[in-house]
Amino acid sequence: MKKTNGRWLVVVLLFIATTVNYMDRAILGIAGPSMMKDLSLSTVQFGILGSAFFWSYALMQIPVGMIVDKLGARLTYSIAIVWWSLCTVFTGLGRSIGTLIGIRVLMGIGEAPAFPTNTRVISDWLPANERGVANGIFNSGTAIGIGITTPVLAWIIEKWGWQAAFVVIGSIGFIWLAFWLFFFRNQPSQSAIANKAEVDYIAAGQTETKSELAIKISPIKFLRYRNVWPMLYGLFAHNYLIYLMMTWLPTYLVVERHMTLLKAGFFTMLPWIMSFLGNILGGILSDWLIRRGWNSIKARKTILAIGMLFPLFIIPTVYTKDAMTALIFISIAIGGEGLAAGILWATVSDVAPIGAEGKLAGLQNFVGNLAGWLAPVVTGLLISQFKNFTIALIIPIVICGIASLAYTFIIKNQRISFHEEKTEEKNVATGM
Known part of the structure; x- marks a missing residue:
């Protein structure tokens, strides 16, 4: 019997969901110049508004990792996309900074399950030697969502105002939901x-079996393992760069480089096209190394370390x-860093005990998205203080360089095993 390729349809559904997810996040940055003018927002206030989404998004990561492992991806994603799509629509109705901050906080709760759920789906639906490409494909949706749709959104804003753009983009998630419920189990x-x-x-490509201990374990226990710390910091470094660019790149091109919003919207595509290609290439390269006999973690961390040098x-x-x-x-920096972005989540599937992928993904996403608390606000403060973007652009270079060193020298080439640790503790207790 010739095998079907249903797993790749699932990957495409994850890619589209990730694209919608990041469109709903990134529209704030595109609408930024118009919103600041219309609502009389300072750069500091807009930075706080950009950060508000991540206050709840980061805090929800650990519980949602446990939720997806318990409830399953189908139900979790369905609830999440309805929640965050409604919040996007309601953002277009906000007229005060307080209301908008409240809506963005609620939106962060709705979007929180996305990446832990993606990671769990890839672990359940893909053999180990295809996960790098699969993760690269779905994660490339971040680049499409942030950048490729920018000219269309800029045109909508120019023609009908920033409020209309939020309503249009927020409606797309409901279309995706119909396909998800029909195809996915x-x-x-x-x-x-x-x-x-x-x-x-x-x-056959999933050589390990689920451990009941791993399924029940607390996410905090992962902090005892050295492999986890570079992964947590690495996503923080990646997100700091991406969230800075997502929130401020259109404004940077309009304010510092004196482009019109429409022109800035068009040229903003370039870095994200490069990121899209980098995501796919990173997954292809890491899977190629695995097929050549490399340990899967060694293959992933090598590409991660290389990718994190490109922000230079x-x-x-x-x-x-x-x-x-x-x-x-900027495009070379973001595109090259995309090599790492494409496999940040594949590494979770390689390192986590089988059955606990959602928990480790949630913990990684919690720490990683603390960058969302900092990047928009710190950038706004630095622009206000120095009247330019220079210092703000130097910070992610340093952060990503440290991540490259951490991937190279700290991560060991082995999966975490709670089962082995439990056996060892039992032997000690019984005197064996």
């Missing part, structure tokens, strides 16, 4: 889109006076 064996040959193929290309941006030259260097 939590396990390949439960789904009509995967035949027995594909189910057997997936199972932001340095020339500070010194050039030409807007397009600056944008090209």
Whole structure:
């Protein structure tokens, strides 16, 4: 029997969901110049508004990791996308800074399950040697959501105002939901889109079995393992760069590089096209190394370390006076860092005990999204203080460089095993 390819349809659904997720986040940055003018917001106030989403988003990561492991991806994602889509629509109705902050906090709760759920789905539906590409594909939706739709959103804002853009984008999630409910089931064996040959193929590539101990374990226990700390910091570094650019890049091009909003919206696509390509390439390269016999964690951390060096290309941006030259260097930095972005989540599937992927993903996403608390606000404060973006652009270079060193020298090439630790504790207790 020839196997079906239902697992790749699932990956496409995750890619589209991630694209919608980031469109709903990124529209604030595109609407920023218009909102600041219309609502008389200072750069500091807009920075706080950009950060508000991440206050709740980060805090929800640990509980949602446990929720997705317990309730399953199908139900969790359905509730989440309805929640965050409604919040996006309601953002277009806000007329005061207080109301908008409240809506963005609620939106953070709704979007919190997305990446832990993606990670769990990839772990359940993909064999180990295809997870890098699969993670690269779904994570590339971040680049599409942030950048490729920017010209359309800028055009909507120019023609009908920033409020209309939030309503239009917020409505897309409900269309995706219909396809998700129709096609997706939590396990390949439960789904009509995967035949027995594909189910057997997936199972053969998942050499480990679920541990009841891993399923029940607290996410905080992961902090005892050295492999976890570089992963937590690495996502923080990645997110600091991405959230800074997501919130402030259009404003940077309008204010510092003197582009019109429509022109800035068009050229903002370039860094995110490069990021899209980097995400896919990072997954392909790491899976290729695994097929050549590399340990999966070694393959992932090698690409992660290389990708985190690319933000160094932001340095020339500070010194050039030409807007397009600056944008090209930013594009290389974000595109190269995309090599790492594509496999940040595949590494979770390789390191976490089977059955606890959602918990580790939630913990990683909690720490990683603390960057969302800092990047928009710190950038706004620095712009207000120094009247330019120079210091704000240097910070992610340093943060990402440290992440490259951490991936290189700290992560060990082995999966966490709670079962082995439990056995060892039992032996000690019984005197064996």
